[in-house]
Amino acid sequence: MLKTEKAAAEQLVKREKSTKNSQGREVWHRLSSRPVAMIAFVGVSLLILIAIFADLIVPYEMAIKQIATDKLMPPGSPGHLLGTDNFGRDIFARIIHGTRTALQIGLISAASSLFISAILASVCSMLGGIVDNIIMRVIDVISCIPGLVVALAICAALGNGVPQLIVALTFSGLPMHTKMVRSVALTLSKMDYVESAVALGGKPSYIMYRHLFPNLTSIMIINGTAQVSMNIMMGATLGFIGLGVKAPTPEWGTMLASGLNFMMRNQYMVLVPGLVLAISALLINTLGDCLRDAFDPQLKGRA
Amino acid sequence: MIKYTINRIIMVPILLLLVAFFIFILLNLSESDPVVLMLPSEYTQADYDAMEAKFGLDKPMPVQYFNWVVNFVQGDMGTSFKTQGPVADDVGFRIPISLKLAFITTLIMVILGIPLGVMCAVKQYTAFDSIVNVLAKFLGSIPGFWLGLILIMTFSVNLGWFPTYGTGTLRHWVLPVFTLLLPFLANYVRQVRSAMLDCIRQDYIRTARSKGAKEGYVIFREALKNALLPIITLTGGIFATMIGGAVLVEKVFAIPGVGFKIVEAINSRDMPTLLACTMILAIFTIMVQLIVDLSYALVDPRIRSSFAGKKKRKETKKLKEEVA
Amino acid sequence: MLSIRSSRAEHRRKNMGEKLLEIKNLSVRYTADKVVSRAVNQVNLSIDKGEVLGLVGETGAGKTTTALSILGLLPKYTSTVEGEIIFDGENLKGASEKKLRSIRGSRISMIFQDPMTSLNPVFRVGSQIADVIRFHNRNISHHEINQRVDNILSLVGIPPSRKNEYAHQFSGGMKQRVMIAIAIACNPDLLIADEPTTALDVTIQAQVIKMMRGLQKEMGSSVMLITHDLGIVANFCDKVAIMYAGEIVEYGTLEDVFDKSRPHHPYTNGLFNSIPNITERTKRLTPINGLTPHPSELPDGCKFHPRCPKGSEYCQSGDNPSKYINGTHMIQCHQFDKGGAIL
Numbered sequence: 001m002l003k004t005e006k007a008a009a010e011q012l013v014k015r016e017k018s019t020k021n022s023q024g025r026e027v028w029h030r031l032s033s034r035p036v037a038m039i040a041f042v043g044v045s046l047l048i049l050i051a052i053f054a055d056l057i058v059p060y061e062m063a064i065k066q067i068a069t070d071k072l073m074p075p076g077s078p079g080h081l082l083g084t085d086n087f088g089r090d091i092f093a094r095i096i097h098g099t100r101t102a103l104q105i106g107l108i109s110a111a112s113s114l115f116i117s118a119i120l121a122s123v124c125s126m127l128g129g130i131v132d133n134i135i136m137r138v139i140d141v142i143s144c145i146p147g148l149v150v151a152l153a154i155c156a157a158l159g160n161g162v163p164q165l166i167v168a169l170t171f172s173g174l175p176m177h178t179k180m181v182r183s184v185a186l187t188l189s190k191m192d193y194v195e196s197a198v199a200l201g202g203k204p205s206y207i208m209y210r211h212l213f214p215n216l217t218s219i220m221i222i223n224g225t226a227q228v229s230m231n232i233m234m235g236a237t238l239g240f241i242g243l244g245v246k247a248p249t250p251e252w253g254t255m256l257a258s259g260l261n262f263m264m265r266n267q268y269m270v271l272v273p274g275l276v277l278a279i280s281a282l283l284i285n286t287l288g289d290c291l292r293d294a295f296d297p298q299l300k301g302r303a
Numbered sequence: 304m305i306k307y308t309i310n311r312i313i314m315v316p317i318l319l320l321l322v323a324f325f326i327f328i329l330l331n332l333s334e335s336d337p338v339v340l341m342l343p344s345e346y347t348q349a350d351y352d353a354m355e356a357k358f359g360l361d362k363p364m365p366v367q368y369f370n371w372v373v374n375f376v377q378g379d380m381g382t383s384f385k386t387q388g389p390v391a392d393d394v395g396f397r398i399p400i401s402l403k404l405a406f407i408t409t410l411i412m413v414i415l416g417i418p419l420g421v422m423c424a425v426k427q428y429t430a431f432d433s434i435v436n437v438l439a440k441f442l443g444s445i446p447g448f449w450l451g452l453i454l455i456m457t458f459s460v461n462l463g464w465f466p467t468y469g470t471g472t473l474r475h476w477v478l479p480v481f482t483l484l485l486p487f488l489a490n491y492v493r494q495v496r497s498a499m500l501d502c503i504r505q506d507y508i509r510t511a512r513s514k515g516a517k518e519g520y521v522i523f524r525e526a527l528k529n530a531l532l533p534i535i536t537l538t539g540g541i542f543a544t545m546i547g548g549a550v551l552v553e554k555v556f557a558i559p560g561v562g563f564k565i566v567e568a569i570n571s572r573d574m575p576t577l578l579a580c581t582m583i584l585a586i587f588t589i590m591v592q593l594i595v596d597l598s599y600a601l602v603d604p605r606i607r608s609s610f611a612g613k614k615k616r617k618e619t620k621k622l623k624e625e626v627a
Numbered sequence: 628m629l630s631i632r633s634s635r636a637e638h639r640r641k642n643m644g645e646k647l648l649e650i651k652n653l654s655v656r657y658t659a660d661k662v663v664s665r666a667v668n669q670v671n672l673s674i675d676k677g678e679v680l681g682l683v684g685e686t687g688a689g690k691t692t693t694a695l696s697i698l699g700l701l702p703k704y705t706s707t708v709e710g711e712i713i714f715d716g717e718n719l720k721g722a723s724e725k726k727l728r729s730i731r732g733s734r735i736s737m738i739f740q741d742p743m744t745s746l747n748p749v750f751r752v753g754s755q756i757a758d759v760i761r762f763h764n765r766n767i768s769h770h771e772i773n774q775r776v777d778n779i780l781s782l783v784g785i786p787p788s789r790k791n792e793y794a795h796q797f798s799g800g801m802k803q804r805v806m807i808a809i810a811i812a813c814n815p816d817l818l819i820a821d822e823p824t825t826a827l828d829v830t831i832q833a834q835v836i837k838m839m840r841g842l843q844k845e846m847g848s849s850v851m852l853i854t855h856d857l858g859i860v861a862n863f864c865d866k867v868a869i870m871y872a873g874e875i876v877e878y879g880t881l882e883d884v885f886d887k888s889r890p891h892h893p894y895t896n897g898l899f900n901s902i903p904n905i906t907e908r909t910k911r912l913t914p915i916n917g918l919t920p921h922p923s924e925l926p927d928g929c930k931f932h933p934r935c936p937k938g939s940e941y942c943q944s945g946d947n948p949s950k951y952i953n954g955t956h957m958i959q960c961h962q963f964d965k966g967g968a969i970l
Contacts, residue, residue, distance in 0.1 A: 144319075145325075152569050241551070267456055274449035278444055282441060428705075509739065510809070
């Protein structure tokens, strides 16, 4: 008799321990057990490190310095690993410093558009009524215009430059995120566990902190990761059209655009930046997918 | 149902007015003066005033907006700042081109995407599923415009199989459609797969199997009809995006579509043209959304009955009570 | 149509007592993310023609898995099945998909636990019943199918006029009636009912059970009733099997299992002590200590020993306890070994 009770108690303690692990640790544990996830994680970390320490790898000077004698050198030329462009600028240096530009644009714009949309969505779902209605109608209006066109129009209005681009991308991501976060918050607030928390007399702030936020963070992290790669891509797109960052600043999209004129003979000018862009997007997307699997193992393999 | 449709259609002009207003505000934020852009490099104040008056730019913003609305309702889309001719002439012919590109691409996407997605869902955990998934992930990460450039380089410049630009023959359309298709298709297959997986795991699929249904029947009738809701939304959304979002493909392949014109209009601060193009895109987006919503009702009886008039709902309720 | 039904029922009555289904050493394992769950372990069961067998146990005891393995409906890639499932002289384990398909819905059919989700929301209920008739009767006219659907709907107490409605227009009890209609549409030899009343209100439960019993009597089919409600078992079943952690720990006729004076498995005793008794005034219910083990971490020895009030060290390791058999009554417990202490 005693023995069985002891065994049962041990069993309970074991369960308790496993639930005490924080969500973050559990997610990390699931993430680290998958090789693909680790490759993506290491890759993205590498991208971030390159962006931070770009100056240590190659001085910024190299990326803008125009050398009349070194125009259009093919990859592998002495001193220029990836060759030089039509102004004689070192492509390797421009790619490295372009990483910084790209991540700046992608991370800041995705983070701020998520942050703003989270605020808007919580205001909507908490206040409801007329405020909710007004915000959502405005969102409806904006989502009638394709995101790229919104970003284009804002860029045109604000002019060229990294900060302007960030504002444009932040704004163009808003409608989608606000809609999504709001719908999740609304579904959550109707969940049984939230209702039982209300029935137990939980303050709204407690419910927000204890029940809404933990469930919102996972979806925000997952969508945020996807948004980062989308915004990097969109930033490059705008740069390609000529509405992105200002001319000498190294940026992958503008590099592609300038390569366009030399596409016939100097194909590497188009190949290199695009390839870098594609690999970065692939790494970030893969990390996003793995994060989603790790956050919600039940959903694993569904999308 | 009919009432709902009418309500939605009434909302369309209001939405359009707001969209136009939004664009108005946005372009008025710009520091560059469209009047200056239109004038020759040397001009007098008199020239400036004349030009400003000609396009009604001397009036305050709300008045400009009001005038634009009045003209637009009468079918006059205004005069282009750039060509100095009617916007309608410059934009009208582009609509069918953009529609054609979006339509062909969407059609191919559906024809390829649904069977592939369904196959992946059915063959989950097999090599087929993994391979398609990885491929889709790769293709989904390639920037569309870069893909276009690579295709031009390979098939037009190096191999000479397809023309690089223009819209003349069928061969002109191969590369643009392919470029537009691939990234969307990659995403589409993954979404169709996940929608199907959601349905395949439902209890009613187990019921269907327990009835002795053939696997094909279970998948293509019982499951696919349920998965159609998210697939329709997705397809509609992509079609709407493609009409205007093909900006880059149109630019790379020099296809004179609406998206192409938008970039031009933005670069030259050509407000009337930009407004007209945005209106066209918004109209298509709203129309596609409406069609998607209405087709929901066709597919899902639950939505249909929530649209049913009060009278019919009462009848149903009464019947329920009688039986119970 | 009705004549076919009665002639088949007549045939079944004649052959009552013959074995219809025999499950031998059935084991099912699920593998997910490299974790192996042993859902069903070495189960032996048999159902005679015209007999009602009650399969009782807690959630996660492997009842539904056993039922699904009979129909071959377990997920293909994540489960492994061992053992034999002999239905009317044929082994269904390893039978071709075509063979299984011809049996599903026509000779063995199943009613599922949750009628809310078990009906397809986008098809009319009438067509869902018609489907099963069409699958198993070739060259049947449209008109005849319609007639049979009407017939079956009125059998389960639904006005045939409602066949053009969708599942969401029905209440829970009515949906379960539709499920029953689908299951009996082809007059099956074996009807597996997986907790058919769990999702329903108590009053509706009684109606549904009463109707099922009536139909069973009329059709003479065998029924495998999966439930955790001992009241329903007492009402409906001829034989009872008690399942715990994927094993059958006690098996016998209704009297064998429900008669308190006879010996029982400690788990069965625990189950009965967990329900309030009207005739005996008990101050407190005595629950079973501890929790059901997860099928991925089953204990050694007797699976019940960590929770067993009578467990000795004898039970904690080694093989499963041997089976104690007295006529129709089987108990799997060390208590009844020669060496073990008898109650």
